[in-house]
Amino acid sequence: MKIGIVTDSTADLPAYLLEEHQIQVVPTILVLDGKEYADGIGITREEFYNRLPSFKTPPTTAAPSIGDFTTPYAALLSRGCGHVISIHAAATLTTTINVAREAAKEFPDQVTCVDSGSLSLGVGFQVLAAAEAAEFGLKSALDAIASTRKRLQVSAALDTMEYLRRSGRVPAVVARLGGLLSIKPMIELLDGAVKPIGAVRTTHQADERMLEFLLKEGELQRLAIMHTNAEYRARRLLDRVMLRAPQWAPREILFANVTAVIGTHLGPNGLGFAAVRK
Numbered sequence: 001m002k003i004g005i006v007t008d009s010t011a012d013l014p015a016y017l018l019e020e021h022q023i024q025v026v027p028t029i030l031v032l033d034g035k036e037y038a039d040g041i042g043i044t045r046e047e048f049y050n051r052l053p054s055f056k057t058p059p060t061t062a063a064p065s066i067g068d069f070t071t072p073y074a075a076l077l078s079r080g081c082g083h084v085i086s087i088h089a090a091a092t093l094t095t096t097i098n099v100a101r102e103a104a105k106e107f108p109d110q111v112t113c114v115d116s117g118s119l120s121l122g123v124g125f126q127v128l129a130a131a132e133a134a135e136f137g138l139k140s141a142l143d144a145i146a147s148t149r150k151r152l153q154v155s156a157a158l159d160t161m162e163y164l165r166r167s168g169r170v171p172a173v174v175a176r177l178g179g180l181l182s183i184k185p186m187i188e189l190l191d192g193a194v195k196p197i198g199a200v201r202t203t204h205q206a207d208e209r210m211l212e213f214l215l216k217e218g219e220l221q222r223l224a225i226m227h228t229n230a231e232y233r234a235r236r237l238l239d240r241v242m243l244r245a246p247q248w249a250p251r252e253i254l255f256a257n258v259t260a261v262i263g264t265h266l267g268p269n270g271l272g273f274a275a276v277r278k
Contacts (some may be wrong), residue, residue, distance in 0.1 A: 001082035001083060001137060001138065002080055002081045002082055002134075003081060003082070003083055003084070003085060003130075003134035003135075003137070003138060003141055004022075004024065004072075004073075004076030004077070004079075004081035004083070004084040004085070005021065005022070005023045005024065005084070005085055005087070005127060005130055005131045005134060005141075006023070006024045006025075006026065006069070006072050006073065006076070006084055006085070006086040006087070006100075007023060007024075007025055007026070007086070007087050007088060007123065007124075007127045008025065008026045008027070008028050008064065008088050008089065008096050008100075008123075009025055009026070009027045009028050009039040009040055009259055009261065010028055010039075010088075010089045010094070010096070010119060010120060010123060010259055010261055010262055011025070011087075011089075011120070011121070011123040011124040011127050012120045012121050012123075012124050012224075012226070012256040012258060012259055012262075013025075013121070013124040013127060013128065014254065014256075017128065021128070021131035021132070022131075023127060023131055024072040024075075024076065026064050026068050026069055026072065026100075027039040027040060027041065027064065027068075028061060028062070028063065028064055028094075028096060028259075028261045029061060029062035029063065029064065029261070030043075030048075030059060030061055030260050030261050030264065031059060031060045031061065031062060032048075032055065032059050033055060033056060033057055034057070036062070039259055039260065039261045040259065040260075043260070045229070045257045045258075045259065045260055045263070046229060046257070048260040048263065049228055049229035049257075049260075049263060049268040050229070050268075052263070052264075052267065052268055053268065058166060058264075059260075059264045060264070061094075061261045061264055061265075063094060063095045063096040063098075063099045064096065064099060065099070066099055066102050066103045067103075068099075068103075069086070069099060069100050069103035069104070070103045070106055070107075073086070073103060073104065073106075073107055073110075073111050074107075077107065077110055082110075083110055083111070083112065083138050084107070084110060084111045084112070085111075085112050085114060085130050085134075085138070085141055085142070085145075086100045086104065086111055086112070086113045086114065087113075087114045087116055087123065087126055087127045087130060087145065088100055088113070088114070088115065088116060088123065089116060089118070089119050089123055090115060090116060090117045090118055090119060090189070090192035091115045091192065092117075092192035092193065093119065093192065093194075097113060097115050100113045101113045112138070112142070114126070114130075114142075114145055115192070116145075116149065117149060117189075117190075117191045117192040118149070118152060118154055118189055118192075118274075119154065119189060119262055120154070120224075120226055120256060120258050120259070120262055120272075120274060121154075121224035121226060121254060121256055121274035122152055122154040122189060122274045124224070124254075124274070125148055125152065125222050125224070125274060125276050126145045126148045126149055126152075128222075129141075129144040129145055129147070129148040130142070130144055130145050132144065148222075148276055151221070151276050151277040151278075152274065152275070152276055153188070153213075153214075153217065153273075153274070153275045153276075153277070154188065154189040154190075154272070154273070154274045154275075155186065155187070155188045155189075155197065155210065155213050155214075155272055155273060156186065156187055156188075156189075156210075156226070156266070156270055156271065156272030156273075157184055157185075157186045157200075157206035157207070157209065157210050157270065157271050157272065158184065158185050158186070158187065158266060158267060158270045159184065159203070159267055159268065159269035159270055160185075160267050161183075161185045162267060163264070163265055163266055163267035164187075164194070164265055164266060164267070166265075183199045183200070183201065184199065184200050184201065184202065184203060184205070184206040185198075185199045186198040186199060186200070186206065186209055186210070186213075188213075197213070203233070203269075206271070207233060207236065207237060207271065210237060210271055210272070210273065211237060211240050211241065211244070213273075214237075214241060214273055214275060215241070215244060215245055215248070217275075217277055218248065218277060218278070219247075219248045219277065219278045220248050220249060220250050220275050220276065220277060220278065221250055221276045221277065221278045222250055222254075222274075222275070222276040223241075223249060223250050223253045223254070223273065223274070223275050223276075224253070224254040224255070224256055224273060224274045224275075225237055225238050225253065225254070225255050225256075225271075225272075225273050226255075226256045226257075226258050226271075226272045226273060226274060227255075227256075227257060227258065227270060227271050227272070228257070228258050228263045228266050228267065228268050228269060228270040229257060229263075229268050229269065230268070230269045230270060230271055231255070231257065233269075233271045234255060234271060235255075237271065237273070238253060238255075258270075258272075
């Protein structure tokens with residue numbers, strides 16, 4: 001049975017992988033000064049991050065509509081897919097998965113919606129695992145998602161907690177870090193929950209800690225270095241990984257300037273990674 005794969009734009013997968021695996025992407029919504037943009041259309045990520053601190057009204061985000069999901073579901077099923085797997089960002093942080101589930105009701109027993117419990121390439125790696133296993137059937141694809149999620153680590157060092165605190169999507173213990181002056185907070189996303197894992201005073205110290213977090217658990221099956229308009233930090237982190245533990249690095253490493261819909265809640269100049277352990 002042929003399996004179709006759908007995700008949303010927060011998965012941050014590069015275009016060549018989406019095309020290679022025929023993955024359908026539903027854009028999420030970015031709202032800037034009252035105007036709605038489909039994620040990735042009308043404003044580049046670089047332009048968004050450069051303008052982010054100066055917007056008169058803080059940007060907001062919104063989930064796609066039910067129709068935005070029913071269209072790719074119907075298209076995949078009409079093209080011979082016997083089932084569709086729809087994988088999305090954590091339900092604790094966005095309503096996108098709930099909208100997808102509502103859309104799936106129009107296709108009884110033909111669409112399975114999966115809450116990844118993650119964001120960015122934490123979602124993307126689960127999508128990629130499903131796409132690679134899809135040729136072996138529905139169970140194999142779902143098992144690949146579950147296996148990837150169990151071995152997934154997503155961590156980030158933010159330049160400030162202000163944007164995350166403003167979003168209202170984090171528990172009070174995390175938000176309180178934003179009240180500390182000159183602090184670079186570090187967070188981990190685990191099963192949909194944002195958890196503090198440390199705080200330092202300088203960007204250099206934050207980068208050192210990110211390297212420690214990345215290397216402490218051993219060999220990697222997949223790795224993505226993620227940033228919010230801080231490519232220099234991201235490239236430097238990769239260089240140091242390759243210097244310290246080249247034998248642990250996977251053959252292909254992804255880079256992502258995180259999509260604006262996520263960056264709205266993280267702020268500019270952040271650094272992070274998504275890693276799947278072997």
